[in-house]
Amino acid sequence: MKGIGPKIGSPEYNQQIDDIATRGARAIKKTDEAHTDAVMDRLPGTASEIGKSFHNRLLRRSPADLAKLIGDTHLNTTTETSGRVSDLRMAINDQHFGSLKEALADIATAAEITPRMFEQLVEKLELIAAYSQAGDLKLVPRPLRSVIEDLTDGDITKLFEATAEMLGRYAYAPLRKAVDAPDG
Amino acid sequence: MATDPRELAETLAAVAKGDVPLSTLAGLSAKDLANILSQAIAQMQVGRDAKALPILKVLIALDEKNPIFHEYLGLAYERLGQHEEAIAAYSKNIETLGALESADDRLCEGHLLRARLFAQSGAMSDALNDVEAAKRHHVGQDPELAAEIKMLEQAIEGARP
Numbered sequence: 001m002k003g004i005g006p007k008i009g010s011p012e013y014n015q016q017i018d019d020i021a022t023r024g025a026r027a028i029k030k031t032d033e034a035h036t037d038a039v040m041d042r043l044p045g046t047a048s049e050i051g052k053s054f055h056n057r058l059l060r061r062s063p064a065d066l067a068k069l070i071g072d073t074h075l076n077t078t079t080e081t082s083g084r085v086s087d088l089r090m091a092i093n094d095q096h097f098g099s100l101k102e103a104l105a106d107i108a109t110a111a112e113i114t115p116r117m118f119e120q121l122v123e124k125l126e127l128i129a130a131y132s133q134a135g136d137l138k139l140v141p142r143p144l145r146s147v148i149e150d151l152t153d154g155d156i157t158k159l160f161e162a163t164a165e166m167l168g169r170y171a172y173a174p175l176r177k178a179v180d181a182p183d184g
Numbered sequence: 185m186a187t188d189p190r191e192l193a194e195t196l197a198a199v200a201k202g203d204v205p206l207s208t209l210a211g212l213s214a215k216d217l218a219n220i221l222s223q224a225i226a227q228m229q230v231g232r233d234a235k236a237l238p239i240l241k242v243l244i245a246l247d248e249k250n251p252i253f254h255e256y257l258g259l260a261y262e263r264l265g266q267h268e269e270a271i272a273a274y275s276k277n278i279e280t281l282g283a284l285e286s287a288d289d290r291l292c293e294g295h296l297l298r299a300r301l302f303a304q305s306g307a308m309s310d311a312l313n314d315v316e317a318a319k320r321h322h323v324g325q326d327p328e329l330a331a332e333i334k335m336l337e338q339a340i341e342g343a344r345p
Binding site for chain 2: 053054055057058059061063064066067068069070071
């Protein structure tokens with residue numbers, strides 16, 4: 001029968017199989033590139049629909065939904081730790097650094113806390129300060145960079161002390177105020 | 185102070201190490217964080233995705249182990265056309281969700297978000313892997329997610345040469 005192709009098992013047939021295998025292997029090697037071209041031709045419309053649906057799904061979450069989702073992982077600390085955090089916050093707000101200072105110096109050694117760890121903490125505070133200064137929350141903390149530069153003399157006690165101070169002065173109080181009375 | 189200064193110092197050290205989120209020390213509840221996140225979403229709803237970025241980065245600074253902030257950061261980057269950053273944020277979302285119990289539908293959603301970006305970037309094997317992962321995690325009855333899986337799977341399969 002014409003048009004069907006070579007007889008199964010014939011040399012022509014085997015050659016055709018080899019050719020297909022070769023092309024297949026080449027195609028597999030180029031899968032990503034080939035798919036990219038094909039996807040760009042065919043996927044965008046569909047992807048657009050998927051994206052629209054997904055984006056809307058995320059953007060229509062209510063504050064209550066968000067609070068629940070955040071709460072699934074937030075405050076994932078023990079009661080004991082939460083109590084300590086509460087006490088620490090109180091100490092920071094009351095600016096009671098005297099007794100804390102000596103303990104911090106000991107702990108820094110025992111817990112292998114490095115100045116870098118606290119610098120990272122300060123970097124986070126800086127980010128919060130930068131966000132505040134962008135005006136969205138109408139907060140104007142004093143620039144933190146100069147404070148940090150004053151503290152990079154290798155004295156970890158000072159770094160701890162300043163970090164605690166900044167936590168209270170630049171993170172807790174402004175954020176608390178912003179959350180209680182958001183602007184805009 | 186009611187507590188030993190040494191214990192307080194240990195707590196501060198835990199914050200520095202990331203074992204206790206900064207948000208906890210700042211006295212922010214989940215509801216407080218949701219209010220801040222709502223501000224970012226409000227910006228995104230009116231197309232100001234770039235303005236949402238700093239808010240989302242602050243939320244991550246406050247609680248970097250919370251997957252939802254990475255999810256929205258990925259979304260903002262995606263809408264801004266910054267796909268590489270979006271994939272990194274979506275990956276962080278999946279990674280942090282993996283540490284949770286009962287996060288299946290959220291993991292499903294996270295994998296689908298990343299799968300579509302992989303597909304658009306031409307990383308088809310990664311996209312298919314994510315679709316498969318999404319299917320494994322789709323244990324709930326959410327018809328919307330089921331439809332998304334089917335649609336994305338068909339789109340990728342249909343795009344095969």
